[in-house]
Amino acid sequence: MKKLILIILSNLIFLTIQAAPFYELNDKVYKDFVQTVLFSPTDEPLQDPILHLNGNNTLNLSFDILGNANSVYNYTIVHCTYDWKQSDLQPIEYINGYQEDEIRDFQYSLNTLTPYVHYSLTFPGENLQPRLSGNYILIVYDTRNDAEHLLFNRRFMVIDDKATITAAIPQYPKNPDYIKTKHQVDVTVNADNSLLVNPNQSLNLVIKQNGRWDNAVVGLKPNYTYTDKVTYEYDESTVFEGGNQFRNFDMKSFKYQSEFIKEIRQESDCFSVYLWPSKRRNNANYVFERDIFGRKLIKARDDQESDIEGDYAWVNFFLDYPLPLMPDNIYIIGALNDWNLDEKSLMTYNFERKGYEGKLFLKQGYYNYLYGIVEKGQSKADVSTIEGNFWDTQYEYSVFLYFRMPGTAYDQLVGYNLIQSHYSN
Template identity: 30%
Template sequence: MKSFFTLSIFVCCSFNLSASFKNEAFTPTIKSVKLESSNSNFDLPIITLNSAEQINLSFDLLSNDAKEFSYTFMKCDALWEKSENIFYHDFAEGMEDQFITDFEFSENTTTNYIHYTLDFPSEESKFLISGNYVLIVKDVESSNVVMTQKFYVVESKTKIIPAPKIPITFDFKNTHHLINFTVNHSLVPSDNPMNEFRAVVIQNGRYDNAKYNLKPSFVKNNQLLFDDEKFNMFEAGNEYRILDFRDLKQVGQGVEEIFYQDSIYHVIPTIDYKRAYSKYKQTFDNNGQFYIEKKPSFGNPNLTSDYAYVHFRFARKIPLDSSSVFVLGNLNDGEIKRTFKMTYKDSLEHYEAHILLKQGVYDYAYASKKIGDQSLIWENTDGTHYQTKNTYTILIYYKGFNDESETLIGVKRFIFQ
């Protein structure tokens, strides 16, 4: 029997174009959102200005019936705030509002959904300047915003030379990475480089712990040096755990049990124990990524893969003091979301979270957030070790004195261990 969840659709009434944008779906019936670049050099959705590269959006609408969606773009600064004093046709060609026309219905699944896809830019719609952008998707019938997704358009005008290292400070040398780097901006001359350039560094596609608004600590002969230990340091974390439920008829890696109940599959991962204060153990992961896939394989996995409630459990005899625990990974779009927040069960002595996910392979971990903090940390849950392999992306921004909008003039992705 096929199932469809009667979920109350809500649109974020506080959606505010003046606030910082996040990767977010504003209705619980939109799932499995992915924004990917055709440029394999990046794991973030980044394309090069005036190139043939495209970004692909895909998502599922949990429903028996298709809906019409439209989309538009918003130009932002490096902090993901709307660029002021700039209009749509200053940064893009083509119609400001367009329709998502490619969609297909799920096939032989117990949960009905419609799979939508969109490739952009196209011949009729191109970007004119580089920088940070937000894709805004709307429900045509209600005109409500249902989704926002971040992406980047870069023009390569700088040479970025990473110089990552282990911190020398005693308190951090075993647990953190220091991401220093040098930028050559000879193609972008500036009389005021301290104020006209800034950098952002992102670890494993995470926006919650990204380092924003980095300024050079030294400037000389078109060279910008970023080496401030106070601002360039990241908690190294640990290797991600892996959950494989591509096959719903037999257990895969990290799975204890699978059963079908109330018209939907349920996946019980092996109960996880804290790795904090344990020795580092090298394992192979995908630095937080996830992949939609079905076994046995037949047809298009985007249409034949089913949905299941995944019941995560993180064992701990007592709850963390003044902190919340979250499931971490790109399954949450790199943002802190309440749907991934875990609840502590005193009688069972564990945290738990029940998350609806599509069949596939997922990297995940557990991280905590203290009240008032803006980022998640590994220290008290899965531990943090300098040996951990992480993917880092450095982004360089420029805005001259007379420029209306901030541009993205360089990107460098690398792996550090």
Template identity: 35%
Template sequence: MIKKASLILCLLFSVSIFSQAEEILPPDFIKTITFKGSTSQAQLPILRLGEPFTLEFDALTGNEEDFYYKIEHFDFDWKPSQLVKGEYLRGVDNVRIINYLNSLNTYQIYSHYDLRIPNIQTKGLLKSGNYMITIYDDYDEIMFSRKFMVVEDLVTVGVQPSRTRDFETINEKQTVYLKINTNGINLNNPLETVKVKIIQNNNLKTAISDLKPQYTTNSELIYRYDEEASFWAGNEYLNFESKNVRVANLGIQFIDLKELYHSYLFKQISRKNRPYTWNPDINGNFLINAVGVDNIDTQADYTVVHFTLLEDEIIGKDVHVYGNFNNFEIEDMTRMFYNRESGQYECSFKLKQGFYNYKFVTVDLDGTIDEGAISGNFWQTENNYKTLVYYRDLGARFDRLIGFGEADSERITN
């Protein structure tokens, strides 16, 4: 019996060591999870080593819940690193979030939580690399977790989006060329020790990883892959703005006051077979904003936003509203239901006042997401590309994040 229990524990330990960490979705009452760096709001938190940051979120219960946090370090592939906590964290975690305020003059009652690092207990992070922050309650039940990255600027990363050279997808894909300048640092055996991750529009779920440099010199690593470093170009995101809940703003057809304000967006149609039209967006992100308030953290209200897509029923696939408002997750909240009487897809959910980007995507039964099935893919689309460069020296015990670069495809080249 003891041997059997020991075997089970060993198996569980092996699974935890060799499995990749995944972010945990928050429950329905946790909303508007936002990272902020020292200078601006960041929907994909890539921080400099030593830079302070803030994690904010709202709990829509009105009960002033107690929440706690812990921080863990991971390798390039999001498997737990070999570092013990004292090696990457100065101070302690597993402590309560003490900064929170209740909403004021809002129809939706909520508490706004504000976790700042460094603080009295957690003095700061000591190593670069991948991190996961996990929020849990009094009963040790995990509320949600979010990934973030800490970079030390040791190398310079050049990022060049380009139109793909593959004639079969030349009108639908973009590829990303990279050039890493080592700045005089000796990177031992870069074919094995250097790893890169290319991220389109802050979406870690579609990132491209594990590309090896094609050419190396004394000072540069060059990546000029075509198919291996190509992304579906997508289309510009749709948007709406709810900074004033009492009148219709950008993208909102009309509003209605019930238990909360309801914002009804203009009906949208499929753009897949329509000509590409440039439309300024923020690449799927969102920005909390409200007019006539002193503190948007606690005085911005929640509205029920209604999405409508005029489209024939798509058999065998679900249609979802997609964007960084929920970290590009596919969940029940974002699933659209087909109304056969009106011939359209519909769904609604709560969002805090602000400016939001979104698009409609299809999801297969196996969970495969097709961002272009409704929006289309156009090589001209303006996308943001970020590149992370990791390095594990010979004999090292963790992956350092030694470089970061980004570029937009607004002026894409052939």
């Protein structure tokens, strides 16, 4: 009886929250003392956070809180539409169990210049589970779920496999102007008739290049419909910049300078790392170099436990550029800043050095990144002007299929596939 009363009270609290959201529906860190938020399938740190509805797989969430003080943090989840808006559902409709739960597992950092407390959570747990497929935001907060106490958000998905997705990137796109420079993603969806009765109304396709949401194709409709499948084959709508292989630096140890690190300095409370100046690659020939598709891998030396012995550094970036691009901006792009185009990843022009500089506070590990230009008033970055544009580039593309059943108020995630540029899958 007591547990039932607690669930009812919890539902009432979250009905109010649902009516007036004060959080962003993306990957967002609200407090500077929160660092290195990781959310991925358990034991698969380089994969996206995707659960299978009624399956046994779990996700691992971890993060660091700078300083020496520990606390008990809380979290909840919010269901979203295919385009990451809040669904017209109440929490009791998409959550099994309580509407919030606690994060209690923590460890203190050990032998680091930067002190922190490392937190971890296996999700879903016994007290809170998603009950519907679709897009979700996990929200972590301190004491109360309001704007003042928010720590961070993370996207994740729950899939209920009902369709088979195949995708390929042809060497010769429909538009001849894009040959050798761009990726045209052609998609075929096979499903039974219940999903294909009115596909232009009920289906929405989303294509994401690597981890980027700024250039994702969202809400695409099929252009050909058959009895057992639909296809998405467009001249423009599914075309992405070919770009270039990601730049990288290896910061797993502060005892030596790896290939792209010029200097490492030990400060009083952290390290300072200076990368060698970067050059534009738009006029250079394509060179394949294996990468991790823009991700980050948190890893210290082999004799260290990365979670609690990994230290922090201010990593300094510099891009040679003869003149500033006023009024446009240049950003550092990758998982090292959660793929966000924000003040942290924004670079500033140094007239004395004739180039753009920026810095990020990062934990020991291996990192990928690119440089991108965002025109004034736009939200999508162009990487080709700095990095080049090559069809040969090996990128990952995530394809998601959403289905809105007539008479329902939410988008089911019914299909998913992850492909690499030059392997049809």
